[in-house]
Amino acid sequence: xxxxxxxxxxxxxxxxxxxxxxxxxxxxxxxxxxxxxxxxxxxxxxxxxxxxxxxxxxxxxxxxxxxxxxxxxxxxxxxxxxxxxxxxxxxxxxxxxxxxxxxxxxxxxxx
Amino acid sequence: xxxxxxxxxxxxxxxxxxxxxxxxxxxxxxxxxxxxxxxxxxxxxxxxxxxxxxxxxxxxxxxxxxxxxxxxxxxxxxxxxxxxxxxxxxxxxxxxxxxxxxxxxxxxxxxxxxxxxx
Numbered sequence: 287x288x289x290x291x292x293x294x295x296x297x298x299x300x301x302x303x304x305x306x307x308x309x310x311x312x313x314x315x316x317x318x319x320x321x322x323x324x325x326x327x328x329x330x331x332x333x334x335x336x337x338x339x340x341x342x343x344x345x346x347x348x349x350x351x352x353x354x355x356x357x358x359x360x361x362x363x364x365x366x367x368x369x370x371x372x373x374x375x376x377x378x379x380x381x382x383x384x385x386x387x388x389x390x391x392x393x394x395x396x397x
Numbered sequence: 398x399x400x401x402x403x404x405x406x407x408x409x410x411x412x413x414x415x416x417x418x419x420x421x422x423x424x425x426x427x428x429x430x431x432x433x434x435x436x437x438x439x440x441x442x443x444x445x446x447x448x449x450x451x452x453x454x455x456x457x458x459x460x461x462x463x464x465x466x467x468x469x470x471x472x473x474x475x476x477x478x479x480x481x482x483x484x485x486x487x488x489x490x491x492x493x494x495x496x497x498x499x500x501x502x503x504x505x506x507x508x509x510x511x512x513x514x515x
Contacts, residue, residue, distance in 0.1 A: 290440075318502060320503075320504070322506070327488075327509070327511070328508055328509060329401075329403070329490045329492075329506035329507050329508045329509045330441070330490070330492075330506045331506070332399070332503055332504070332505055332506070335502065335503055373440075373441070375441075377502070383429055383431075383446065383494060383502075383504075384431070384443050384446060384456075385431075385441075385443070385504060386443075387440040387441045387442075388440060389438070389439065389440050390440070
């Protein structure tokens with residue numbers, strides 16, 4: 287069965303304290319891996335798509351990386367406004383467009 | 398760019414009534430739209446995938462007669478929850494995929510609709 291596991295479930299950081307979120311996956315074949323940010327009561331906001339091992343993408347304080355088994359979302363010098371739930375999703379090979387989501391990591395950045 | 402809207406944002410209805418939720422892509426044409434359901438502290442669960450002008454493809458376990466999906470145009474999809482019951486209360490989110498250009502494979506999500514069935 288295709289699975290996406292995110293860790294930790296929740297993470298508290300002080301402003302400026304860098305850290306990483308993990309998304310590990312067990313799938314029959316990976317077409318792409320997606321990162322989203324979700325604020326309470328809102329829909330997910332697209333951050334990154336990664337397609338091949340070794341690929342990296344950056345946006346402001348966020349950097350996403352991909353290996354054959356997992357992806358990391360690195361947050362450098364976070365600010366309180368980075369507080370949100372970060373969702374990871376995988377898209378499978380075989381022509382299906384569907385995304386399989388992990389449960390997310392709830393990040394809280396304290397000032 | 399890539400803005401998706403949903404209406405209404407919140408709805409409260411009585412058990413047995415039907416509720417329609419609209420999903421619109423505002424600045425692009427969506428070749429495919431998706432409907433998800435999210436329970437508190439749970440993953441987004443895909444309910445169905447719809448392509449403009451064709452019948453929706455439902456995920457296993459989703460009742461197609463209860464959750465009616467219409468994708469009438471390249472910018473509009475609707476989800477109708479028929480004869481809603483309290484167990485249908487949830488956060489419903491749509492997403493849309495452009496299918497062309499650099500963003501061909503990215504899904505952009507709407508803000509969600511909170512449904513409460515009394």
